[in-house]
Amino acid sequence: MKIIDGNVVSPKGFKAWGNAVGLKKNKKDMAVIVSDVLCNGAGCFTTNVVKAAPVQWDMKNISNKIKGIVVNSGNANACTGKQGLKDAEDTAGKLAELTGVEAENVLVCSTGVIGVNLPMDIILNGVEKTYPKITDSEEGGNEAAEAIMTTDTYAKKAAVEIEIGGKTVTIGGMAKGSGMINPNMATMLCFITTDCAISSEMLNKALRASVEDTFNMISVDGDMSTNDTVLCIANGLAGNEEIKSENEDFEKFKEAVYYINKRLAMACADDGEGATKLIEARVTGARDKENARKMALSVVSSSLLKAAIFGEDANWGRVLCAMGYSGAEFDPMGVSIMFRSEKGEIKLMDKGTPIVFDEDTAAKILSAHKIYIDMILEEGNGEAVAWGCDLTYDYVKINGDYRS
Amino acid sequence: MKIIDGNVVSPKGFKAWGNAVGLKKNKKDMAVIVSDVLCNGAGCFTTNVVKAAPVQWDMKNISNKIKGIVVNSGNANACTGKQGLKDAEDTAGKLAELTGVEAENVLVCSTGVIGVNLPMDIILNGVEKTYPKITDSEEGGNEAAEAIMTTDTYAKKAAVEIEIGGKTVTIGGMAKGSGMINPNMATMLCFITTDCAISSEMLNKALRASVEDTFNMISVDGDMSTNDTVLCIANGLAGNEEIKSENEDFEKFKEAVYYINKRLAMACADDGEGATKLIEARVTGARDKENARKMALSVVSSSLLKAAIFGEDANWGRVLCAMGYSGAEFDPMGVSIMFRSEKGEIKLMDKGTPIVFDEDTAAKILSAHKIYIDMILEEGNGEAVAWGCDLTYDYVKINGDYRS
Numbered sequence: 133m134k135i136i137d138g139n140v141v142s143p144k145g146f147k148a149w150g151n152a153v154g155l156k157k158n159k160k161d162m163a164v165i166v167s168d169v170l171c172n173g174a175g176c177f178t179t180n181v182v183k184a185a186p187v188q189w190d191m192k193n194i195s196n197k198i199k200g201i202v203v204n205s206g207n208a209n210a211c212t213g214k215q216g217l218k219d220a221e222d223t224a225g226k227l228a229e230l231t232g233v234e235a236e237n238v239l240v241c242s243t244g245v246i247g248v249n250l251p252m253d254i255i256l257n258g259v260e261k262t263y264p265k266i267t268d269s270e271e272g273g274n275e276a277a278e279a280i281m282t283t284d285t286y287a288k289k290a291a292v293e294i295e296i297g298g299k300t301v302t303i304g305g306m307a308k309g310s311g312m313i314n315p316n317m318a319t320m321l322c323f324i325t326t327d328c329a330i331s332s333e334m335l336n337k338a339l340r341a342s343v344e345d346t347f348n349m350i351s352v353d354g355d356m357s358t359n360d361t362v363l364c365i366a367n368g369l370a371g372n373e374e375i376k377s378e379n380e381d382f383e384k385f386k387e388a389v390y391y392i393n394k395r396l397a398m399a400c401a402d403d404g405e406g407a408t409k410l411i412e413a414r415v416t417g418a419r420d421k422e423n424a425r426k427m428a429l430s431v432v433s434s435s436l437l438k439a440a441i442f443g444e445d446a447n448w449g450r451v452l453c454a455m456g457y458s459g460a461e462f463d464p465m466g467v468s469i470m471f472r473s474e475k476g477e478i479k480l481m482d483k484g485t486p487i488v489f490d491e492d493t494a495a496k497i498l499s500a501h502k503i504y505i506d507m508i509l510e511e512g513n514g515e516a517v518a519w520g521c522d523l524t525y526d527y528v529k530i531n532g533d534y535r536s
Numbered sequence: 537m538k539i540i541d542g543n544v545v546s547p548k549g550f551k552a553w554g555n556a557v558g559l560k561k562n563k564k565d566m567a568v569i570v571s572d573v574l575c576n577g578a579g580c581f582t583t584n585v586v587k588a589a590p591v592q593w594d595m596k597n598i599s600n601k602i603k604g605i606v607v608n609s610g611n612a613n614a615c616t617g618k619q620g621l622k623d624a625e626d627t628a629g630k631l632a633e634l635t636g637v638e639a640e641n642v643l644v645c646s647t648g649v650i651g652v653n654l655p656m657d658i659i660l661n662g663v664e665k666t667y668p669k670i671t672d673s674e675e676g677g678n679e680a681a682e683a684i685m686t687t688d689t690y691a692k693k694a695a696v697e698i699e700i701g702g703k704t705v706t707i708g709g710m711a712k713g714s715g716m717i718n719p720n721m722a723t724m725l726c727f728i729t730t731d732c733a734i735s736s737e738m739l740n741k742a743l744r745a746s747v748e749d750t751f752n753m754i755s756v757d758g759d760m761s762t763n764d765t766v767l768c769i770a771n772g773l774a775g776n777e778e779i780k781s782e783n784e785d786f787e788k789f790k791e792a793v794y795y796i797n798k799r800l801a802m803a804c805a806d807d808g809e810g811a812t813k814l815i816e817a818r819v820t821g822a823r824d825k826e827n828a829r830k831m832a833l834s835v836v837s838s839s840l841l842k843a844a845i846f847g848e849d850a851n852w853g854r855v856l857c858a859m860g861y862s863g864a865e866f867d868p869m870g871v872s873i874m875f876r877s878e879k880g881e882i883k884l885m886d887k888g889t890p891i892v893f894d895e896d897t898a899a900k901i902l903s904a905h906k907i908y909i910d911m912i913l914e915e916g917n918g919e920a921v922a923w924g925c926d927l928t929y930d931y932v933k934i935n936g937d938y939r940s
Contacts, residue, residue: 182860182868211856211868213889246853247890355840355854356861435839436935443936449650452615456586457760464586464615485617486651523936525929531840532847532927 133388138291139273140165142304143327144369147266150279153258155206155244155251160279162258163203165323166231166266170197171365173239174336176343178360184210186240187359189220195332198365199233201323202226202259203241203280205308208319210246210358219250226259241361243282243308243319277306280321283405283530284309290395294388296381299372301328303388307396309352309403319359322347322396324389329368330375334382339364342390346397349425349518351433352404364389401432401519406526409441411519413505418514423460425516427507430458432520441503442522446471446494448480451505468508473500483510537792542695543677544569546708547731548773551670554683557662559610559648559655564683566662569727570604570635570670575769577602577643578740580747582764588614590644591763593624599736602769603637605727606630606663607645607684609712612723614650614762623654630663645765647686647712647723681710684725687809687934688713694799698792700785703776705732707792711800713807723763724751726800728793733772734779738786743768746794750801753829753922755837768793805836805923810930813845815923817909822918827864829920831911834862836924845907846926850875850898852884855909872912877904887914 141148145168155161175194177187186209202223209216224238231238242250266272277287291304307322324339343362368374375381402410413431418424431437434454440447448469456464465484470477476497478489497503545552549572559565579598581591590613606627613620628642635642646654670676681691695708711726728743747766772778779785806814817835822828835841838858844851852873860868869888874881880901882893901907 180857180860181864181866182856211853211885211888211890213869246857247885355838355857358857358860435931439932439935442932445936449615452586453584453650453760453762456584456762460585462585465617481615481651484615486615523932525932527839528843528846528927528929528932531843532849 133391134293136291136293138304139270139277139289140304140306140323140325141268141270141273142291143302143325145169145327145367146325147268148272148276149262149265149267150275150277151258151262151265153261154254155204160275161204161206162262163276163279164200164227164259164262164266165276165325166200167365167367169367169369170199170237171367172330172332172335173198174332174339174364176339176362178357180356180358182211182358184208184242184359185212185216185220186242187361188217189224190239190361190363193236193239196236198239199231199237200227201239201241201363203321204255205280205282206244207242207248207250208244208246208359209242209250212247212249215249219252222252223255223259226256227263230259230263239363241321243280243321243359246358273304273306280306280308282308284403286403288396288399290392292388292391294384296328296372296384299370301370301372302326303328303392305392305396307400309400319357320347320400322362324364324392326366327368327370328366328375328385329370329372330366330385334375335364335366338382338386338389341386342393346390346393349429349516350397350401351429351518351520352401398519401521404521405530406524407521408524409522410502411441411505411521412502413518415507415509416515417509417511419461419512420514421516423462424514426458426460427455428516428518430454431505432518435523438520438523441498442524444495444498446478446480446489446498451507452481455507462509462511466510470506471497472504472506473497473502475500537795538697540695540697542708543674543681543693544708544710544727544729545672545674545677546695547706547729549573549731549771550729551672552676552680553666553669553671554679554681555662555666555669557665558658559608564679565608565610566666567607567680567683568604568631568663568666568670569680569729571769571771573771573773574601574603574641575771576734576736576739578736578743578768580743580766582761584760584762586615586762588612588646588763589616589620589624590646591765592621593628594643594765594767597640597643600640602643603635603641604631605643605645605767607725608659609684609686610648611646611652611654612648612650612763613646613654616651616653619653623656626656627659627663630660631667634667643767645725647684647725647763650762677708677710684710684712686712688807690807692800692803694796696792696795698788700732700776700788703774705774705776706730707796709796709800711804713804723761724804726751726766728768728796730770731772731774732770732779732789733774733776734770734789738779739768739770742786742790742793745790746797750794750797753833753920754801754805755833755922755924802923805925808925809934810928811925812928813926814906815845815909815925816906816921818921819911819913820919821913821915823865823916824918825920827866828918830862830864831859832920832922834858835909836922839927842924842927845902846928848899848902850882850884850893850902855911856885859911866913866915870914874910875901876908876910877901877906879904
């Protein structure tokens with residue numbers, strides 16, 4: 133696997149652009165991705181009972197052949213009733229019209245304020261203005277990645293190349309942050325493009341497997357949006373023999389998708405609202421993977437632990453406490469806890485017994501940007517990693533501000 | 537039921553005191569409650585897998601006859617290994633020695649820093665110094681309520697009188713906040729005393745029923761402590777015929793215990809760390825009670841919603857979103873949402889449809905201290921109320937500070 137400097141237009145046959153169409157004030161707010169040929173699609177969607185209109189549209193149409201995707205920021209088209217569903221369809225219809233396909237071949241995603249119907253004149257004009265600009269030059273993917281940002285402080289992109297049967301297969305991606313946004317509720321969105329020839333079934337398998345261990349293992353504030361979506365479209369233009377089973381090619385492809393998702397998911401955690409630190413919590417030796425996942429996620433979701441990391445306080449008690457209420461089964465008397473960073477490492481608990489530690493060393497370790505928390509158990513082979521960020525004054529500020 | 541100005545010494549035959557024994561700097565840190573005669577006991581304890589030593593001690597001994605309770609703040613005696621268990625027993629043993637009972641007849645609770653063994657010389661001297669001062673004058677209960685405080689900004693007390701079979705039965709209580717504390721992890725503790733004659737079985741039933749709807753329905757930061765404990769001891773000195781079944785007397789008693797627990801639980805939410813507002817979230821018309829509970833608790837636990845309330849932002853979208861990921865089953869298209877306070881009320885969503893509302897009116901309503909959020913469904917008779925507080929800069933400050 134070769135990591136390259138790229139984005140959603142890096143794979144063959146994809147074009148994209150990002151534009152300011154007027155949903156937000158003087159900011160890019162619409163991205164369009166189009167494939168030269170129809171793609172197989174796969175998607176993972178929010179499990180929130182309240183699903184935004186575009187999520188409902190995409191869930192219905194993800195098994196169709198996909199030509200392109202329209203994404204808007206500034207308005208989530210969530211809690212918008214029947215009109216919202218029609219608006220999602222009409223948005224898809226507009227790009228379909230321009231690209232010569234049916235609305236059912238176009239996916240749509242929205243992020244931004246909820247409970248307000250999309251201003252469809254702006255949306256439809258926006259698609260018309262944005263579509264002619266799509267390009268397969270790197271700029272196209274970069275503009276698109278910027279246009280989907282909300283409270284994100286930087287655009288999130290990644291790309292890799294792998295070789296399958298002598299052919300170069302490229303996978304590119306972009307995402308926007310998982311923190312909820314000002315002015316209202318927002319969303320984690322991720323888009324992956326690839327020129328790999330792969331069946332819908334295998335594409336779904338590869339996506340689901342990696343989302344489980346990446347986007348489903350990050351927490352910014354524990355709030356799950358109505359719009360969370362990960363989409364992957366594959367147009368087959370790499371010319372490899374189509375992947376139709378879980379063979380060696382599939383494993384290669386899956387690993388590459390995992391890498392892209394991991395990079396983007398970590399960037400979302402790192403760029404969580406108000407965040408100053410990235411936390412990587414790793415559980416090893418748990419009874420099984422499910423128990424490991426519960427503990428790792430519980431730790432990065434704990435407001436108390438997140439506030440302690442912001443304060444650079446080696447508060448291992450909050451780690452053990454969050455493990456304890458995670459719902460996982462484990463013996464607290466077998467737990468060892470370490471804090472690590474590029475500045476060193478320190479063991480704080482050894483098999484259930486607290487260790488007297490040097491506060492200065494701990495403070496130095498915690499002054500780094502990326503903090504690793506290791507939870508070592510001795511009950512089995514269950515492992516999991518979760519990512520999160522610290523809880524800061526700015527989080528409260530961003531989310532406490534008036535919507536206006 | 538007559539609400540009286542009282543505390544844990546209001547019921548007949550209870551004495552208490554609170555003292556500064558040296559666990560904290562120049563602050564009260566130990567409370568002792570003793571009954572003239574042995575009591576029946578009942579308790580509800582943290583469900584955290586990691587249980588502090590005093591919790592383990594109390595769970596083992598709660599079914600014994602209880603003479604008294606020793607509470608210390610400043611050190612939680614959690615994650616302290618076998619030594620911690622011995623220290624809990626020795627603490628109980630000291631009050632037992634002074635009152636002429638066995639250690640098994642004394643309960644202990646601790647709150648404060650975790651992972652540090654109790655300084656037993658200070659603890660044992662503390663019990664010796666505090667016990668002689670216990671008194672049944674109101675001051676005794678007030679001092680005790682102060683001594684269990686950690687980051688609480690005010691002491692939490694409540695008392696009521698009811699009449700059972702012509703006898704006056706009194707119930708008194710005190711609690712400390714459910715927010716985690718600086719320097720480390722902390723605890724919600726609640727102590728209820730009563731002179732009611734009631735069997736252990738019925739006392740347990742009454743306590744459990746009310747804790748379910750009170751202390752289990754508050755959230756300050758979603759973190760569940762290793763030490764959370766609610767204890768109720770009944771000495772029978774009111775002289776009523778002992779309550780042994782779920783008769784009319786039991787219902788009266790249960791209602792009174794519910795009132796005490798509700799008052800104290802609301803005070804804990806109101807006085808959450810850094811809190812400036814109390815949130816009361818009420819779900820009606822849910823499919824059943826369990827679904828209603830999930831939605832109400834999810835809403836008061838949402839960092840996003842809590843930050844919005846701090847910012848006095850009528851962000852109903854975050855309410856619907858939190859309902860959506862609560863795990864409850866409901867139809868989003870049947871939900872109505874209202875925000876209320878002493879300054880007015882405003883409907884924000886009507887049966888799934890957002891209502892355009894006046895921002896000035898909303899801001900005025902949200903400027904109050906206590907904010908009611910009503911979620912009205914039309915699916916059944918399930919109802920629940922949960923209490924929480926806003927998420928503020930001070931929460932981050934309190935919990936981000938160094939332990940030192």
